[in-house]
Amino acid sequence: MAHVQAPVSLEHPLVEHLLTLMDRKHHWAYPALTRAGLSRQQLLVHFRHEYLVYVRDFPVLLARALGNVPPIDEVRRALAENLYEEQTGGLSKTGPHPALFLKMMRGLGYEASEFAEDGQPLHPAALEYRAFLQRESTSLPWQAAVALLTIFLEGSANERAELAGTYVRRKGDALTLQHPLVQFYGCPPEAMVLTRAHALVEGDHRSDAWSMVLSNTVPGSKVEARVHAVCAEALTLWMRYRDGVAERMGLART
Ligand SMILES: [Fe+2]
DSSP, X not given: OOOOSOOOOTTSHHHHHHHHHHHTOOOTTHHHHTSSOOOHHHHHHHHHHHIIIIITTHHHHHHHHHTTOOSOHHHHHHHHHHHHHHHHOTTTTSOOHHHHHHHHHHHTTOOGGGGOTTSSOOOHHHHHHHHHXXXXXXXXXHHHHHIIIIIIXXXXXXXXXXXXXXXXXXXXXXXXXXXXXXXTTOOOGGGOHHHHHHHHHHHHHHHHHHHHHHTTOXXXXXXXXXXXXXXXXXXXXXXXXXXXXXXXXXXXXX
């Protein structure tokens, strides 16, 4: 797949502002998710929240943001490409990412019905974060919505290293065989199609994400301030959301 954006210039002042936020997108309960020791119920609480808060509707959130983009071909194209992959898996030749998530859950032994909206209500902080994502994805300026979805939500605490080229995502068999769900929780590697799909396309989507926002945000402008404010609020709400999930999982901060 070809890049549709020019290479990212990291000179823009927004880069450091956003990377400082991304450096903090790490939650104290995360290490518990990457080692053995969680019960099946604890794992289900985590994954059900992730699915209902943003995995299930991520393609629609992208579509909402795309709907506000003026005729800037490279931005519309990059978002459409991301949306196409998320809703169909057409680029990675896999499947819709929300369905691939449920396939991974089936590999762990959970039924799709356990991820229905009408089960146990989500933690209030999860509902608040979800409502924020739904609201902001359709708000102006579009640069803030795109930054929220493609930089903050799709990105991770590895963003700085990834942009610098010092963090390299694992691919292929190494990726699935070393995944904690396979290593510790009995998920068959063939159920991990989602992680393979992400490994195939996410690299290009990371650079597209930064290009879309930086190329269309004037340094020192109100738009730049809004991009930063929305992503900063996202971090605050995300942290509360993760605290809420940890609470529901019965994890205590040591
Ligand atoms: Fe995805």
